[in-house]
Amino acid sequence: MAVGLALVMSSGAAPTFWQVSTQAEFLRGEVDAVSVDADGRLSLGPATDTFFDTSAPVLWSLARATDDALWVGSGNDGRVYRVEPSGLGELVFDADAPDVYALAPAPNGDIFAATSPDGVVYRITADGGATPVFEPDETYVWALALAPDGALLVATGSPARIYRVTPGTTESTLVYESDATHVLSLAVEPSGTILAGTESPGQVLRIEPAGRAFVLLDSPHDEIRSLRMQPDGGILVVAVTGGATPAASSSAPSVGTTTTSTPTASVSVTTTVSAVVAATGGSPTTSSASPTSSAGGTGAVYRIAPDGLWDELWSSSTETPYDAVFDGDGGLTVGTGPDGRLYRVTTEPPSTVLLGRAPAKQITRFLRYDDGAIRYATANPGKVVRLTAAVAERGTYLSEVRDAETVATWGTLSWRGATPGGSRIEISTRSGNTEVPNATWSEWSAPSEDPTGTAIASPNARYLQWRAALIAGDAAPSLTSVSAAYLPRNLRPVVTSLTVHPPGTVFQQPFASGDPPVAGLQVDETRTAADAAQGLGRQGYRKGIQTFVWQASDGNADTLEYALSYRREGESAWHLLQSGMDATVFAWNTALAPDGAYRVKVSASDASANAPAMTLVGEHESQVFEIDNTAPRIELGPPRGADGAQRLSFTVRDDRSPIQRVEIWDGGVAWRVVYPNDGIPDGRVETFDVPLASISDDAGVLLVRAIDALANSVTVSVP
DSSP states (O other), X not given: OOOOOOEEOOOTTSOEEEEEOSHHHHTTSEEESEEEOTTSOEEEOEEEEEEEEOSOSEEEEEEEOTTSOEEEEEESSOEEEEEOTTSOEEEEEEOSSSXXXXXXXXXXXXXEEEEEXXXXXXXXXXXXXXXXXXXXXXXXXXXXXXOTTSOEEEEEESSOEEEEEOTTSSOEEEEEEOSSSEEEEEEEOTTSOEEEEEESSOEEEEEOTTSOEEEEEEOSSSEEEEEEEOTTSOEEEEEEESSOOTTSTTOOOOBOOOOBOOOOSSSBOOOOEEEEEOOSSOOOOOOTTOOXXXXXXXXXXXXXXXXXXXXXXXXXXXXXXEEEEEOTTSOEEEEEESSOEEEEEEETTEEEEEEEXXXXXXXXXXXXXXXXXXXXXXXXXXXXXXXEEEEOSEEEEEOOOEEEEEEEEEEEEEEEEEOGGGOEEEEEEEXXXXXXXXXXXXXXXOOBOOTTOEEOOSOSEEEEEEEEEEEOSSSOOEEEEEEEEEEEOOOOOEEEEEEEOOTTEEEOOTTOOOOOOOTTOOOOOOOOHHHHHTTOOOEXXXXXXXXXXXXXXXXXXXXXXXXXXXXXXXXXXXXXXEEEEOSSEEEEEOTTSOSXXXXXXXXXXXXXXXXXXXXXXXXXXXXXXXXXXXXXXXXEOOOBSSTTSOEEEEEEEOSSSOEEEEEEESSSSSOEEOOOTTSOOOSSEEEEEEEOOOOOTTSOOEEEEEEETTSOEEEEEEO
């Protein structure tokens, strides 16, 4: 189920429009008795009400009594309640164990109840009498079912076994033992054939009376949480991966982010979410004794046809389904956690509707009545909720919180919708400077009923939220879009870095055309990761060029333009080198610049995106660097000594840069590097006393060459 937010972004002085108009965008908010259809239309949805409330953190099981009363089994406190059709209920059994995972009708209006751990199956009467009928050696009793002859089938865990308890007795026989860890769910075909859902692996088994098992479905999930026989002989299967571990004392719904994915089974019915309806009431906080949770589960609902073929009807990559049931109109209702959502699935055409939201975190079990009415049990907290067909008289929608990323000036709020028959739509806003609304936020503004637009009355702040109330008259209203305009505060651009590359460093323009490389010409192809990240081409060398590269950002995403200035050390005024640049690299030909120590400054302006009065400039100065276009000076002394053992003394001086390299040519094949008297060519004045090779009278001149750190060179000849 993809969700998003339509946003038309304008930079600088233009306002930003936050528009919510599609189903995906509306699903980012919270709904209460409001539905959202596939076209992104909000309308009043069906109402729900709490039929029976308990102090238990989780309700695991539901069953009908013969007089239409309701049996309820709870978790963490191990209780069984009996609820009259009026909704008035009472505690009839308080077990020594913490969980009642399964209930099954017993003769004469009694109920079978299975407790865990140290599982025991009790027969409980309406007045609270409890008699143990089966005490297996296994730790957990997960499911109960009645065979056509009245025998009680019991599914256990660790090890995974199925027992048959003879009607009216406490005698039991082992029907089947599985290699799985647990048998989590049971159903019985009219013929008496047993259907079992296992955990580790998550399989559906058909077990013949002789005890031979056949795998009907080998799901990709870990657990088969629910099995339901259908009147046509089909089987409804709920499978889960990533939910709570069954072996835990409070095996429980998983908690995670809600998203619906496209089914991936080889035989599946692809479905999409097309609407959402919330139940009345908010989502309560988790109790201290709440079930163990995990960081989101996955699950799917399958239908196995009488001929053994199966379809995947619904799936989710992050929600955990706990039960599913077909309603009176043939639609499939799925209950999930961790957000207590109800989905309705139809296959002709394939469609999934987010039908409602329970006043709890998880929907654990359904009970469907013959007339199609549905009641369901919840966890966190434990309630029994009645799903009604009535349309709510009033519903509300609460938008997500909009982050303007800086303090913003709010503009106009407008909306589109229809209010027939005296119905109304009222929209209010509130604002604050914390990501999550709290007591520091402003109060809700007075509601507006003008769809053409009213000024947002909430204080200027970073965050904004709006709330829509839909109120029925003779007909129901509908809301199709809401738009809020705001002007973010203009933020000053920031020049985050300014790199002064070594003198002579140049970069080719990426993908630039030009002459092919010269054969044999050695080019420095060094390119750092930082250079590549800034879009710089291959690195080379060109004397006299000083290259500057910078990075800048703007909190409003404004387009920036740059200016580069320089000044010599000791000066106060800046001199413009280049302005109006959109590139973040500049190569300065310093060949004509006076020698000296310099700084450059990059100025980043958002003038192109803002009115003159709102334009802001960010600046960044470089470190000091040298410009030196003057070659070193060589001061020669005369060669001395006899022929064949001559020496030459000389001094090399440079006013700005260290001496980097000195060479002589004294008649040999190549230039010979010589070192100063102190052994290291690193100063601006270096003295040399070097031996010369034997030079005949016709050998020509003796040459001395000096190069400074900025590649300025001089060559002199010695008589």
